[in-house]
Amino acid sequence: MVPNTADNLLTAEPPRRNALVRFWTTYVFATDHKIIGLQFLFSSLIWFAIGGFFALAVRWQLAWPWSDMPIVGPALFAESGGQMPPEFYNMLFTMHATIMIFFVVIPILSGAFGNYLIPLMIGAEDMAFPRLNMFSYWFMWPAFGCMILSFFMPGYGPAAGWTSYPPLSVLASSAPSSGGAQQLWVLSLLFVGISSMMGSINYMTTILQMRAPGMKMFRMPMTVWALFITAIMQAFALPVLTAALLMQLSDQTFQTGFFIPEQATANNSTAASGGGQVLLWQHLFWFYSHPAVYIMILPAMGMVSDMLSCFSRKPLFGYRPMVYSITAIAGLGFVVWGHHMFISGMNRILAVSFMVSTMLIALPSGIKVFNWIGTMWGGRLHLTTPMLFSIGFVSMFVIGGLSGIVMSAPPVDIVIHDTYYIVAHLHYVLFGSSILGVFGAIYFWFPKMFGRMMNETLGKLHFLLTFIFLNCTFFPMHFLGRMPRRYAAPYVNESLEGLHDINVFITWSAMLMGAAQLIFAINFFGSLFFGKKSGRNPWRSNTLEWTAPSPPQHGNFESQPLVYRGPYEYSHPDREDDYWPQTDPATEK
Amino acid sequence: MNRFWSILFFSVPILAIVTFLLTQFAIWPFEEVWFGDSFSDAGKTIDGIFNGIHLLSAAILLGTVLTIGLIIWKFDHRRYEPNSKATYFSHNTKLELIWTAIPAVILVALAFVQMNAWSENKMDRPMTNVNGTMVETPPTVLVKAKQFGWEFYYPGADGILETEDDLYIENLMVVPEQTDIVMQLESRDVIHSFFVSDLRLKQDVVPGMVQFAWFNANRTGDLQILCTELCGWGHYKMSAKLRIVPQAEYDQWLADLQSEYYPSE
Numbered sequence: 001m002v003p004n005t006a007d008n009l010l011t012a013e014p015p016r017r018n019a020l021v022r023f024w025t026t027y028v029f030a031t032d033h034k035i036i037g038l039q040f041l042f043s044s045l046i047w048f049a050i051g052g053f054f055a056l057a058v059r060w061q062l063a064w065p066w067s068d069m070p071i072v073g074p075a076l077f078a079e080s081g082g083q084m085p086p087e088f089y090n091m092l093f094t095m096h097a098t099i100m101i102f103f104v105v106i107p108i109l110s111g112a113f114g115n116y117l118i119p120l121m122i123g124a125e126d127m128a129f130p131r132l133n134m135f136s137y138w139f140m141w142p143a144f145g146c147m148i149l150s151f152f153m154p155g156y157g158p159a160a161g162w163t164s165y166p167p168l169s170v171l172a173s174s175a176p177s178s179g180g181a182q183q184l185w186v187l188s189l190l191f192v193g194i195s196s197m198m199g200s201i202n203y204m205t206t207i208l209q210m211r212a213p214g215m216k217m218f219r220m221p222m223t224v225w226a227l228f229i230t231a232i233m234q235a236f237a238l239p240v241l242t243a244a245l246l247m248q249l250s251d252q253t254f255q256t257g258f259f260i261p262e263q264a265t266a267n268n269s270t271a272a273s274g275g276g277q278v279l280l281w282q283h284l285f286w287f288y289s290h291p292a293v294y295i296m297i298l299p300a301m302g303m304v305s306d307m308l309s310c311f312s313r314k315p316l317f318g319y320r321p322m323v324y325s326i327t328a329i330a331g332l333g334f335v336v337w338g339h340h341m342f343i344s345g346m347n348r349i350l351a352v353s354f355m356v357s358t359m360l361i362a363l364p365s366g367i368k369v370f371n372w373i374g375t376m377w378g379g380r381l382h383l384t385t386p387m388l389f390s391i392g393f394v395s396m397f398v399i400g401g402l403s404g405i406v407m408s409a410p411p412v413d414i415v416i417h418d419t420y421y422i423v424a425h426l427h428y429v430l431f432g433s434s435i436l437g438v439f440g441a442i443y444f445w446f447p448k449m450f451g452r453m454m455n456e457t458l459g460k461l462h463f464l465l466t467f468i469f470l471n472c473t474f475f476p477m478h479f480l481g482r483m484p485r486r487y488a489a490p491y492v493n494e495s496l497e498g499l500h501d502i503n504v505f506i507t508w509s510a511m512l513m514g515a516a517q518l519i520f521a522i523n524f525f526g527s528l529f530f531g532k533k534s535g536r537n538p539w540r541s542n543t544l545e546w547t548a549p550s551p552p553q554h555g556n557f558e559s560q561p562l563v564y565r566g567p568y569e570y571s572h573p574d575r576e577d578d579y580w581p582q583t584d585p586a587t588e589k
Numbered sequence: 590m591n592r593f594w595s596i597l598f599f600s601v602p603i604l605a606i607v608t609f610l611l612t613q614f615a616i617w618p619f620e621e622v623w624f625g626d627s628f629s630d631a632g633k634t635i636d637g638i639f640n641g642i643h644l645l646s647a648a649i650l651l652g653t654v655l656t657i658g659l660i661i662w663k664f665d666h667r668r669y670e671p672n673s674k675a676t677y678f679s680h681n682t683k684l685e686l687i688w689t690a691i692p693a694v695i696l697v698a699l700a701f702v703q704m705n706a707w708s709e710n711k712m713d714r715p716m717t718n719v720n721g722t723m724v725e726t727p728p729t730v731l732v733k734a735k736q737f738g739w740e741f742y743y744p745g746a747d748g749i750l751e752t753e754d755d756l757y758i759e760n761l762m763v764v765p766e767q768t769d770i771v772m773q774l775e776s777r778d779v780i781h782s783f784f785v786s787d788l789r790l791k792q793d794v795v796p797g798m799v800q801f802a803w804f805n806a807n808r809t810g811d812l813q814i815l816c817t818e819l820c821g822w823g824h825y826k827m828s829a830k831l832r833i834v835p836q837a838e839y840d841q842w843l844a845d846l847q848s849e850y851y852p853s854e
Contacts, residue, residue, distance in 0.1 A: 086825065159822075165779075165818070165819070167779045167796060168821060175821045261797025312664070314676070316679070317678075317679065317681075318685055345798050352707065355707075356700050359697075362692070362696055366689075370653075371685075379675040380669060381664045381666055382666055383594055383661070391661070395601055398654060399650065405642060405699075406643065410703065412635060412703070414710060414789060415639070415789045417817070418818060419817065467597070471605075481786075482621075482622075482624050486819045486824060487825035488825040489825050489826070493825075495815070496815075497621075502618050571674040571677050
């Protein structure tokens with residue numbers, strides 16, 4: 001018998017298994033960070049399509065209230081002839097936001113790109129805890145299951161808004177959906193939270209412990225820095241959300257009354273318990289959900305920094321200030337939650353301190369924008385699809401950031417709070433910035449993930465149409481500052497009648513923007529099978545993942561990568577090539 | 590085609606600012622956008638801050654995105670020799686200090702400029718002279734929000750709210766012009782929010798809390814109160830009329846309401 005030593009294990013032939021077993025071990029019980037990353041990517045993209053349809057249904061109702069919905073209307077609402085009831089509308093915007101935030105943006109950034117890129121970019125063979133990583137994806141499925149199940153509960157599904165403010169979300173008598181559907185919603189988010197927590201522990205450990213020799217912290221690409229800071233934010237913010245969700249669940253299930261005031265009634269039925277604080281939920285919820293805003297944008301900022309530098313063929317401008325400003329955004333992000341609550345009934349003096357911290361957060365964000373511009377200035381720009389999406393990200397982030405300053409002023413927020421001005425702002429940040437960043441990243445790392453290039457012509461067309469229609473959709477919303485959010489039929493109120501035409505325009509733009517995503521779907525799936533073979537380093541980029549084969553095999557690198565320099569040595573004057581890989585031992589030429 | 594992308598990015602701030610300006614001139618389809626001419630002086634102050642920050646934003650938007658367009662115009666690699674390299678620099682401490690310090694000063698200034706408006710609208714409740722001492726103005730009207738409507742209570746003959754003889758009316762609030770109006774806001778069930786865009790007034794109405802909001806309308810008119818916190822299926826139609834009338838008309842209206850309630854007196 002051969003002794004069971006490490007050398008023998010490495011050279012031993014892996015036992016042949018049949019195809020079915022191989023499928024299960026590779027794709028379901030996957031512990032390889034790349035497979036898990038792709039699992040996150042595909043499930044997020046599917047949910048992205050579903051969430052997008054929800055948005056279009058919302059827009060349908062806002063343009064043509066109570067008109068028969070095409071295709072789905074007669075099937076869902078046979079008794080009314082195809083028009084949606086107001087409870088259904090409330091479910092639509094609630095689930096649009098919930099899906100986009102918890103099933104799309106957070107998992108695609110941290111789950112998909114975090115998993116795929118961290119080990120490859122720091123030169124590790126896998127995550128520190130591969131099985132924990134597997135569980136982090138598995139825990140998404142009970143979350144998906146609960147959310148899908150909630151659609152079959154009374155009231156069409158959760159309909160208290162993605163913020164789920166009690167007492168509406170807690171008193172079953174206040175809305176038909178505030179029973180089983182709302183409990184499933186809470187359960188679903190608890191599972192998402194467990195998944196994110198497992199992920200963030202893994203990312204922190206991997207980045208701190210498993211960097212290749214020579215990969216100092218300040219030689220890490222911005223993508224890794226951003227994912228690292230994001231993981232820390234998640235680890236600190238999630239426990240608060242988890243506690244708040246458990247309290248809400250217990251209020252719904254055991255009538256504990258954490259968030260239910262004394263003698264609370266709705267529809268003539270008095271709550272069994274009371275003595276709680278309605279505002280407590282809002283404080284706890286926003287203590288997580290404001291940092292979550294940064295969890296949803298910092299990784300995109302990191303990836304965009306890398307893409308801008310690569311396609312400008314120029315070092316990132318102010319690498320250290322970029323790292324420090326991400327850290328500052330993350331730190332300040334924990335003390336600004338009150339700006340969601342200026343007029344909630346919270347102590348009115350407190351609003352002033354939250355205003356100051358919110359204004360301060362504009363500072364590191366501004367530094368980032370200026371540094372991105374400084375990165376491009378004097379470069380040799382290659383306007384590839386990922387580069388266009390990155391530049392799009394920067395310019396949309398400027399608009400979203402500026403409207404953020406507008407609403408951080410409490411007197412102004414009195415007027416625009418909970419109106420379409422806020423809707424405009426948040427979509428400029430979440431769609432205009434985060435999603436454009438995600439698209440750019442998909443076009444950029446697709447060759448590494450699948451070994452094939454995506455089609456550039458289709459990619460540019462996709463960018464052009466998305467960019468035009470996103471602005472046509474979200475920019476006019478700023479002007480609707482008098483129109484409250486979450487209205488199923490705004491125009492029954494005479495003061496809002498005159499806003500109908502603009503809403504029709506917005507709906508048409510949104511539908512065209514939705515249609516433009518078909519180009520992406522065709523390009524993505526077409527390129528999977530028919531894309532041009534990419535080779536290892538199609539973009540002539542410096543970072544470690546491009547030294548591995550495309551796609552990298554299990555274990556990532558053929559030999560231990562050694563790191564000699566930072567990730568942004570483009571167009572170095574001492575070299576002939578305009579890039580200088582981090583692993584290149586040569587000191588010059 | 591070389592210039593296409595830079596023109597696309599040039600057009601972003603220009604089109605944004607042009608449409609923004611168009612909205613100021615009540616042209617179709619922008620006849621009724623924004624908030625209209627303010628019905629209160631406090632609202633005019635808020636409008637001033639709003640416009641000021643927008644002006645500043647327009648300047649920053651122009652500056653940054655036009656620069657981006659210019660960069661695409663100037664530094665496209667196709668405009669250079671095939672092997673031409675980018676200018677190699679990685680930082681510029683002086684420049685970075687400048688573009689950190691200037692925004693910092695502007696932001697701190699912005700923070701101070703608006704503090705007064707906030708305290709005027711939300712912290713300093715109007716005072717009234719009662720027998721030589723200044724006291725907080727008592728509420729003119731008690732507002733109770735419920736799914737899906739507004740209840741308004743006016744003091745009866747005793748002139749005090751929350752007593753037996755209060756007068757009650759639903760979905761119509763009448764107040765005199767050019768008077769400090771204090772409202773006491775309460776909710777009967779879930780969270781609602783009292784929003785009158787023409788007065789630049791909004792306050793969440795939270796169950797379990799008693800809150801006060803105030804305004805001083807500078808002219809008469811019929812306005813609309815809307816609910817701006819999701820409160821259930823009928824949220825979209827939870828509105829009420831707010832009628833601002835001259836003092837004499839208000840007194841008459843209140844007297845009529847009184848006699849409607851207590852015809853014998």
